[in-house]
Amino acid sequence: xxxxxxxxxxxxxxxxxxxxxxxxxxxxxxxxxxxxxxxxxxxxxxxxxxxxxxxxxxxxxxxxxxxxxxxxxxxxxxxxxxxxxxxxxxxxxxxxxxxxxxxxxxxxxxxxxxxxxxxxxxxxxxxxxxxxxxxxxxxxxxxxxxxxxxxxxxxxxxxxxxxxxxxxxxxxxxxxxxxxxxxxx
Numbered sequence: 001x002x003x004x005x006x007x008x009x010x011x012x013x014x015x016x017x018x019x020x021x022x023x024x025x026x027x028x029x030x031x032x033x034x035x036x037x038x039x040x041x042x043x044x045x046x047x048x049x050x051x052x053x054x055x056x057x058x059x060x061x062x063x064x065x066x067x068x069x070x071x072x073x074x075x076x077x078x079x080x081x082x083x084x085x086x087x088x089x090x091x092x093x094x095x096x097x098x099x100x101x102x103x104x105x106x107x108x109x110x111x112x113x114x115x116x117x118x119x120x121x122x123x124x125x126x127x128x129x130x131x132x133x134x135x136x137x138x139x140x141x142x143x144x145x146x147x148x149x150x151x152x153x154x155x156x157x158x159x160x161x162x163x164x165x166x167x168x169x170x171x172x173x174x175x176x177x178x179x180x181x182x183x184x185x
């Protein structure tokens with residue numbers, strides 16, 4: 001009888017720990033979509049359910065937190081930059097060049113995807129982390145430190161890349177870099 005109650009107690013402890021593990025991962029608040037939409041003319045237009053708004057009221061960290069929930073971590077590697085880690089391999093960079101001090105009011109500038117959870121749709125083509133390098137178009141321009149340019153858009157005086165695929169040692173996409181450019185640089 002005593003051995004049976006000890007096993008039951010052990011089972012309950014394990015179940016409690018497993019359930020705590022699933023609750024500890026920060027879930028997204030409202031976002032059900034895991035697709036980044038990219039337009040050839042306008043660049044990144046949506047990240048999951050977060051609409052990328054250009055113009056007088058650009059997308060801020062406050063807008064992203066409403067969609068994805070409070071970031072698990074916010075880092076400030078430089079005075080102008082706030083990196084927000086939302087879990088599931090998504091990092092968004094918010095920037096202000098002297099106008100705003102707090103992170104939540106800074107404008108969305110760039111992003112980094114390091115998880116298979118996210119997909120990037122450029123026109124009809126779909127990319128994700130873990131795909132083989134051969135899926136990258138042969139005519140994709142290689143930009144040092146960024147990777148292979150998958151899409152570009154009109155920005156300031158010319159065209160600039162909006163999505164880059166970084167390839168790792170196993171000839172697979174290890175990260176997808178996004179350039180949004182809402183900080184007005």
